């Protein structure tokens with residue numbers, strides 16, 4: 027459920043017509059609903075309410091906008107970060123350092139040092155090498171870094187190959203069979219407090235069985251470590267729960283996921299940690315765009331919009347589907363290809379799709395664009411960085427300015443030896 031609905035024949039975000047925002051801010055523009063974000067944060071938490079001890083760390087990568095993070099901080103969410111930049115955003119949004127989890131396969135020495143100094147709550151180590159380095163850094167600073175070991179369970183999440191992370195051929199975590207040995211050795215290092223295990227098998231997961239299998243394997247590993255006298259008080263199950271992208275699509279709900287987790291983890295006696303991203307932010311946002319022109323061709327007409335793959339990369343990168351709807355639908359439909367203005371054929375949002383009939387100058391929206399939307403935007407073709415707006419009931423505010431190509435150009439210079 028979201029708060030982007032047709033009212034009096036035009037698409038609103040909560041009580042605000044999208045056309046009003048487009049008129050003032052221009053297009054393309056991302057629009058987020060505060061009510062939807064809040065609702066998703068609460069629904070996810072409630073879905074886990076049967077579990078004895080839970081910590082939720084929002085996956086900042088899915089939508090790092092400061093206003094989004096602030097809202098989630100107020101909902102009691104911590105953060106899952108994968109860079110110093112994300113860490114600084116979470117801290118700036120008011121998330122306590124102790125509630126932040128630092129994930130990622132390539133944390134640099136500088137990032138590890140900054141995170142130890144900031145007092146980050148948990149490092150999810152992705153290798154023995156990283157653990158040894160972090161132990162040295164923490165010990166030299168007279169601190170102890172609290173850690174979990176990310177394990178690669180070799181389970182196929184049955185999602186798009188590019189966002190699948192839990193198979194042996196993926197770069198993430200340590201191989202399942204090596205995990206006990208690595209955990210044992212890292213537990214002996216000064217500077218580290220090994221307190222648990224972490225797993226994350228992929229994103230946009232639509233079938234709970236692979237997650238169940240992975241979690242069961244993690245439970246077996248936890249028991250083996252405890253049998254050796256090692257302490258495991260925390261288990262981080264990552265994120266990955268998928269969301270429907272097509273009207274009518276059925277996916278497991280947060281409640282289904284919570285019930286599965288409760289079933290698998292009965293009697294585990296751990297704090298369970300979660301890193302949801304998309305399920306919180308996905309359908310909390312839309313990308314509003316204007317139709318530049320409709321171009322007739324050999325096949326279906328080309329609806330050329332002013333949003334492009336640099337603003338919303340998911341269709342080009344993962345062949346992802348985003349529903350495309352007119353902001354003021356006439357009731358007529360057309361079969362068309364929806365494309366952006368960028369000079370490559372991957373700049374395609376939809377092919378031969380039945381959509382609301384649109385013409386040049388009409389506004390339209392890509393739905394379910396709140397996760398991995400603005401955060402993956404870039405300036406390819408010297409385009410602007412897309413602005414972001416948050417709506418709250420009757421009011422709305424710009425939460426990220428459009429960054430004009432001229433601003434980016436001003437950051438570049440030609441060395442004099444070229445002239």
Ligand SMILES: Cc1ncc(COP(=O)(O)O)c(C=O)c1O
Pocket residue numbers: 085088106129130191226228229230264265266267301302303304305397
């Ligand atoms: C380690 C980790 N945690 C959490 C997430 C969030 O995933 P999602 O947005 O699919 O919930 C990701 C991305 O898939 C991730 O790599």
Ligand SMILES: N[C@@H](CCCC[NH3+])C(=O)O
Pocket residue numbers: 087189229230340344397398
């Ligand atoms: N960027 C991906 C998700 C990546 C998840 C990262 N752990 C997407 O848009 O679907």
